[in-house]
Amino acid sequence: MNKKIIIIGSGVSGLVAGSYARMNGFETEIFEQHNLPGGLCTTWKRKDYLIDGCIHWLFGSAPGTTLHRFWEELGAIEGTEFVFHEELTRIETGTFDNKKTFIIHRDADKLSAHMKELAPEDSEEIDYLIGMRKRLSTVDMTFEKPMALMGMKDFQHIMKSMKPIWKDYKALKKLSLNDYSQRFKSPHLRDGIRRILDIPEFSAFAMILLLSCLYNKTAGFPVGGSLNFIQKVEKQYRERGGKIHYSSRVDSIIVKKNRAVGIKLTDGTEHFADIVISAADGYSTIFKMLKGRYINHSIKKYYKSMPLFKPFFYLSLGINRDFSAEPHMSVHLTQKPFELEGFTCDHFGFKHYCFDPTLAPKGKSVVEILYSSDYNWWLKLKNDKKSYTAAKKKIADTLIGELEKLYPGITKDIEVIDTATPLTFERYTGNREGSYEGWLLTPKTMGLTMKKTLPGLKNFYMAGQWVHPGGGLSLVMKGSRDLIWQICHKEGKEFRTRPPDGFEQAGPSKAVRNLP
Ligand SMILES: Cc1cc2nc3c(=O)[nH]c(=O)nc-3n(C[C@H](O)[C@H](O)[C@H](O)COP(=O)(O)OP(=O)(O)OC[C@H]3O[C@@H](n4cnc5c(N)ncnc54)[C@H](O)[C@@H]3O)c2cc1C
Structure with a gap:
């Protein structure tokens, strides 16, 4: 009988682990807290505009590279046009x-x-x-x-x-x-x-x-945006018979005799499997779902002192103006320093997405202004909705004010203002401090190999940006592929990158969308 794997999280790492696990004959069920796949790799609609919250460059976008072949195996590439x-x-x-x-x-x-x-x-x-x-x-x-x-x-x-x-x-x-x-x-x-x-x-x-x-030209932007890109991976996973449960938040990992045997959801239901993979936030997995029972000195050290990619304050604008003749990304010095979150700043970065016609109606533009934000500054406002909303508005107004100096008259053309703070990223994806790529890639963390298992816990693995310093879609995709290969090796199976013959007839299965 085929072994069953439960995967926590349907970000890229969870979906990729699920997909390769299906190709290798495992039964799989993914449990995702959100009602959509992708985790950090996402887009959202505001009026006529599609706001992209992720990909600036996708490694492996061009044929001829190993990463491209892996994305092909996952069904992510076929029919995708890339902008370089x-x-x-x-x-x-x-x-x-x-x-x-x-x-x-x-x-x-x-x-x-x-x-x-x-x-x-x-x-x-x-x-x-x-x-x-x-x-x-x-x-x-x-x-x-x-x-x-x-x-x-x-x-x-x-x-x-x-x-x-x-x-x-x-x-x-x-x-x-x-x-x-x-x-x-x-x-x-x-x-x-x-x-x-x-x-x-x-x-x-x-x-x-x-x-x-x-x-x-091996790192481009997929036309259609980040969610569209990752939905292709989800589609192939489901077509190959993989199950996925949305709006299903995992509360804890069930352990018997130091073996992971299943998960308990926040609605109290329990689900059992032979193997559990957490592709969710590392801190929540280790210190909440497993209550900090399986750690050692290195793990304690990572979570105490290793630097993270600081989260973003992410301002997105839908503007009734065509920016396609402007450079798509630029950083501008300002005449006078301005204040954000209590610190002064003398420059701001600006990006428009006119290179992808699917994101805004003709003649209009999606524009993004983001900066590395201070999680703790926002945390103080977490329980004070009025001050939190006022802070978001004040910062958005400040940044729009700077944009106005660069493009006079722009304010009156703005049709959509959307803000996401570190707390937004944390709430939607569970990532610690709202970090967008996990552990920061510094000279010290470059090349650091983190274990995908926890000391003393059997049948349990971790995937995703919290076990791969530097994060990013391609790195965590490769990490999840490797993980399934390692599990196959342990089970005495040869690793496959296609389903066995006749296997595809098993799908497609429907995604199970539980109401929150
Ligand atoms: C603005 C921005 C720009 C970026 N730009 C790029 C780029 O250009 N190129 C690039 O390669 N990468 C980029 N990244 C980084 C990349 O998106 C991430 O590194 C990658 O998506 C991480 O995938 P993951 O699966 O490890 O984690 P996540 O995407 O965080 O997935 C984890 C999933 O687990 C779910 N989850 C968490 N807790 C639970 C729970 N208790 N129960 C059930 N489900 C749970 C979450 O909802 C989420 O869906 C960017 C990220 C951001 C935010």
């Missing part, structure tokens, strides 16, 4: 009265020429950066097998394929973007590089890797 931008972003650097615009061109040679024009004194460092970006784009860093199941031959293969970039990795692995920016003499380039993601502690190597994926 010619610019990552434009960043104003320096001061408002003495500013320059640093354009991060996709094309490496164009970027090189532009940087040298901005800072001829940094030519040598620019050549090194561009060379590295080109070298990185020649290497496919996703490997078929899970690391845990690799033998000597596999490691030799990895060493060989990584050879062109090994020196670069060694030179940069200990540097944050802030450290790396110091290698440039020009204050404009220093400023621009530090602020590419507005996370100065972010790993410099990871940033250059992102640039190289943009350069060789």
Whole structure:
């Protein structure tokens, strides 16, 4: 008889685990607290506008890469058109009265020429950066097998394929973007590089890797948006007979004799299986659903002191104005500093989505302004609805005020104002402090391998962004694929990436939508 797996959460990691588990003949049931799949990978409708809350770039968007093949296995790619931008972003650097615009061109040679024009004194460092970006784009860093199941031959293969970039990795692995920016003499380039993601502690190597994926067009935006993209994965999972229960919040994991045997929902019902995978928030899984009974020193340390991707304050606007002639993403210095959440800010980032005609009616635009927010600042307002609503409005008004200075008259064209705070992200997805990618990718966490099991607990695994520092859709997708492969290995099964013959006739099953 086939073993049964219960999966908590239908974010990308839960759906991917479910999908590969079905391909390998396991019975599967996913329990999701929300009434939709996707978790953080989502979009929402406001009047005529579809607001995208996730994908800026999806690694594996282009054929020829291993990640692309994995997305194909999951049914995510077929019929999906991707947009590849010619610019990552434009960043104003320096001061408002003495500013320059640093354009991060996709094309490496164009970027090189532009940087040298901005800072001829940094030519040598620019050549090194561009060379590295080109070298990185020649290497496919996703490997078929899970690391845990690799033998000597596999490691030799990895060493060989990584050879062109090994020196670069060694030179940069200990540097944050802030450290790396110091290698440039020009204050404009220093400023621009530090602020590419507005996370100065972010790993410099990871940033250059992102640039190289943009350069060789392997990280694009799926037309139709994030929810549409992930719904394809959900559809294939269900067509292959996978079950999914929405509006079903897991309260606890049922453990008997240190073995996970099932889950209890908040409505009191219990469900049993041979294996339980939590693809939900790590802290809630370990310290709430399992009451902190299965931890060790490393786990305590991670949850006490490892930095997180700070959550966003996310302002989305539906605007009756066509922005398609404007750069899709830009960071602007403001004439005067302005106040947000009690701190002063002298710049703001702006993005429009006119490159995807499905998100707004013709001639109109979806615009997004976001910044790294302070979870604890919002937490203080959690139980005071009036102050919370007033704070959201005040910040939205401030940011719209700045946008008005950039695009005079814009305020009267705004048809939709939508705000999401760290508490919104926390409430909708359960992620700790509303973090959008889990553990921050710093020089210290880069390459850190976290265990997907908990000490002393059998038949239980974790998937998703809380066991893969850096998070992101492709990394957690690969992590869930690896996990099912490891479970197959343990069960003495050969890992399959398609269902067994005749298997597809079993579906499609209907999603079970419990009312909240
Ligand atoms: C604004 C934004 C931009 C981003 N941009 C990108 C990008 O450009 N590229 C990229 O690759 N990644 C991006 N990401 C990150 C990416 O979306 C996440 O890393 C990824 O979606 C995490 O997937 P996950 O399955 O691990 O977690 P989640 O998506 O958080 O899924 C967890 C699921 O578990 C459910 N759950 C939680 N608790 C319970 C419970 N008790 N019972 C039942 N269900 C529960 C949640 O509702 C959720 O559906 C972005 C994220 C955001 C928010």
